[in-house]
Amino acid sequence: MTPQDAPPLVFQVFNEIGIIEQLSRTVLEAHMPKGLIAPHFGVLNHLVRVGDGSTPMAMARAFQVPKTSMTHTVSGLVKHGLVDMRPNPDDGRSKQVWLTDAGRALRDRIIADMSPQFERLARDFDISKLQDILPVLTELRVYLDEDRDRV
Amino acid sequence: MTPQDAPPLVFQVFNEIGIIEQLSRTVLEAHMPKGLIAPHFGVLNHLVRVGDGSTPMAMARAFQVPKTSMTHTVSGLVKHGLVDMRPNPDDGRSKQVWLTDAGRALRDRIIADMSPQFERLARDFDISKLQDILPVLTELRVYLDEDRDRV
DNA sequence: CTATATTGGTTCAATATCGCACTAAAGGAG
């Protein structure tokens, strides 16, 4: 493959990834209560995985979204009683986001609700292929992430 | 790997895909004129690739978005003079979307503007890995697409 | 044929995304 062939290939990869993202997001949102969408789940899941007490800005950076978007998402979670906002004792400008019991329970329930569908995929689809592509996806994500500020 | 391990793996794959989609969309939108975003490019590119004269509904299905979203996206393109809407001679309910010269030129220009970045990726990243994952991504996309109505 | 169901598209309302402008707190230079 010559370098001239690379752009169409890269383009195709991003195209497939875009479609998969959309389809998988639709699946996720089908398992979420009315009024909550994928970004809400993303925050709940993030807080469970890395531990709560994180700040809105830290999460905005983690998700690569503008801070105003994160303000909006977190306020929706607060309104639904899924997280609490507290002042950050280490920095008067900043806040901390803590999961409530309801928030933790909802995250677990959504994952449990989706697992049959995931298991069906694992039966119908050759899962070893997913295992093979995961490291490449991670590498690509890291490259794009590092590349982000450079251009 | 046992089936019990599958859900976390699937989850991880979708997670990486979600992040890559967001980063690549940001790159694309950085090359688009003010007032136009990724869905606008998606439509222009679609019309170039499969030929124009397509209907809004056909494109809504192709992009897996609600028809109201496609109405909105196409109307933005019309407002910017990038496509024309004409009645569909074969079906009085329906319309056809045709590229203008400006629309075709903009699509080409955006791709040309991005190609240095793609070529840099092709140099810095092992492109053969992307070639390897593309068929798996396609297979996964097709699976999810077929699965969509089933659940 | 007529009656009914389906389909393509728009309008409207509710919520989401995000840039811009702003405030308050913190950090750094002198």
Add this chain to the structure above:
DNA sequence: CTCCTTTAGTGCGATATTGAACCAATATAG
């Protein structure tokens, strides 16, 4: 310390997304 810059978060306005309701045209049943 004071001044200036940077950082975290919010308010607001413009645009985007999407479900519900609706209309017009077409397809289908009888």
